Amino acid sequence: MKIFRHLTTTLVTYGAIVAACVFLMNLAVAFVISTFAEVSFSGWMLVTVQIARWFVLWVGVYTIHNVLPIAVAHGRTRREFLVAATGFTAVFALAMTLLTWLGFLVEGAVYALMDWKSTPHGSPLAYFLMFLVWCAVGMFVTAAFDRWGYGGVLTLPVGLALVLVPGITMPGTGDMPFVRDLPLALGDGWHVVSVFAWVAAVGVTWAIGRAMPVRAKAV
Amino acid sequence: MRVDVRGLSVRYGSVVAVDDMSFSLSGNKIYGLLGRNGSGKTSLMSALAGYRKPLGAVTLDGAPVFENADAMRQVCLVRHTADAADKGDKVSYVLEYGAAWRETWDNSYALSLIDLFRIPLKSKVSALSLGQRSALGVVIGLASRSPLTMLDESHLGMDTPTRYAFYDTLLNDFMAHPRTIIISTHLIEELSSLLEEVVIIDSGRLVLQEEADVLRSRGTEVTGNAGDVDEFTAGLTVLSEKSLGRTKAAMVYGALDDSRLIRARQLGLELGPIALQDLFVHLTEPVGGKL
Missing domain, CATH: 3.30.70.2020 (Alpha-Beta Plaits)
Incomplete structure (x- = not known):
């Protein structure tokens, strides 16, 4: 519980600070654009689907690469840490979803006030699942690299496949190649596939991380 | 805390760092782990601390250490690379980790050591000098008050006055809180008066284990x-x-x-x-x- 509390308080706070800064920058850019062109899209939508998911992935990387060794160095087991980290992915994804939604509310109000045009964005559930899977995949791939060194590169295709899943029906992320109609045919059922992607990412992280060595860092 | 090692091997690919090693430490002493560069000291200590899965048996008071929560709680290993600290973290934050995650952590003692070694609390770990980083490692090790505390060349970056202060501090703390302390060092003569028992390893094998005076x-x-x-x-x-x-x-x-x-x-x-x-x-x- 101590690990979970620590991860949640520090990284959610950090995520909120980063999100607030990026949101203000995003609004500033919109105002700059409005001086010479018509604003016709949601900058926050682009930020949340293109930049935010990479930030969330990085948080997953940081959790395993930086925090897990510290936990072991302070006498905690990998099992304890991975249980806490799994719960953390859900809380962090939820927090990022709330921040995303809060951003859309504020941006919507500003756009309405300025009479700017916006673009559609994904549902809160779609955002939550996207953040959930990207955070877990960041943990999974990092665990593989930290355990096997360059051999971890073999897990990249798997990680890539997993992170593609929740973004398929999300506006602004691009479509799935070759089978464009499948997600549409599945409708909201596609979200179940995203949940499976998260379960798979967490499962392999667990399998790899339980025997991960704590390597000496470069001084 | 008693330490038993039976048939321990540590391999990195084709490199054998520790080769079928067996020994026991009865505990509550200051042990010197001596060996040349590449002799397997860090690998051995890493296996003792549960930093890596051992091939062979490593037990603390009879319980296997790897992924055993009760045993892991009893161990603290500080390598010269400061595993318990992230380079981007402030020193004060590093102490918070110890206080939050380690039941045996003595924060007032940690702060007194920070003061003794003149480590700036508000600096980031990456901004510390090599000597200050070494001292921070020693602070983490001693303030952990772990029944098995291991310091792997963690004091080598210190200047001479700081090392002498460390030796005094180590001895005083050991007298006040007896526990099993294992120190690896290349500064053998400086530290030799503190060592009660010596374990010498070479090429991943045990050369000898003996009372220092003997x-x-x-x-x-x-x-x-x-x-x-x-x-x-x-x-x-x-x-x-x-x-x-x-x-x-x-x-x-x-x-x-x-x-x-x-x-x-x-x-x-x-x-x-x-x-x-x-x-x-x-x-x-x-x-x-x-x-």
Whole structure:
């Protein structure tokens, strides 16, 4: 519980600070654009689907690469840490979803006030699942690299496949190649596939991380 | 805390860092783990601390350590790379990790050590000098108050006055809170007065494990006329010899019986102790030493 509390308080706070800064920058850019062109899209939508998911992935990387060794160095087991980290992915994804939604509310109000045009964005559930899977995949791939060194590169295709899943029906992320109609045919059922992607990412992280060595860092 | 190692091996690909090693430490002493560069000290300590999965058995008070929460709580290993600290974190934050995650952590003691070693609390770990980073590692190790505390060359970056302060602090803390402390170091002579027992490893194998005083008594420097020294040392294990004109000094390993001592007096030879560091050097000479 101590690990979970620590991860949640520090990284959610950090995520909120980063999100607030990026949101203000995003609004500033919109105002700059409005001086010479018509604003016709949601900058926050682009930020949340293109930049935010990479930030969330990085948080997953940081959790395993930086925090897990510290936990072991302070006498905690990998099992304890991975249980806490799994719960953390859900809380962090939820927090990022709330921040995303809060951003859309504020941006919507500003756009309405300025009479700017916006673009559609994904549902809160779609955002939550996207953040959930990207955070877990960041943990999974990092665990593989930290355990096997360059051999971890073999897990990249798997990680890539997993992170593609929740973004398929999300506006602004691009479509799935070759089978464009499948997600549409599945409708909201596609979200179940995203949940499976998260379960798979967490499962392999667990399998790899339980025997991960704590390597000496470069001084 | 008792430490038992049975058939332990640590491999990195084709490199064998620890090779089928077995030994036991009865506990509540300051142990010196001595070995040359690449002898397997860090790998051995990493296995003892559960930093890596052992091939073989590593138990603390009879319980396996790897991924055993009860056993892991009892261990603290500080390598010279400061595993318990992230480079981007402030020193104060590093202490918060210890206070939050370790039940045995003594935060007031940690703060007093921070003050003693003059480590700026608000600086980031990456901004600290090598000596300050070493001192921070020592703070983490000592303030953890872990029943098994291991310091892996963690004081090597310190300057001489700071090292002396560390030795005093270590001894005082050990007297106040007896526990099993394992220190690996290359500064053997500086630390030798603190060591109660010595474990010497070389090429991943155990060379010897001995009480420090017993080990010192096993080595003797014999000085005198070259011919007399040669006669006296015949049949003994001679670690090294030095000659200057007709005078010769030889280091011999092994206890000298009464007849030898009488013979030395008859020949007018001087017998003196050997520094632990010199014994170590000769015991770990290439190709497994001279024993």
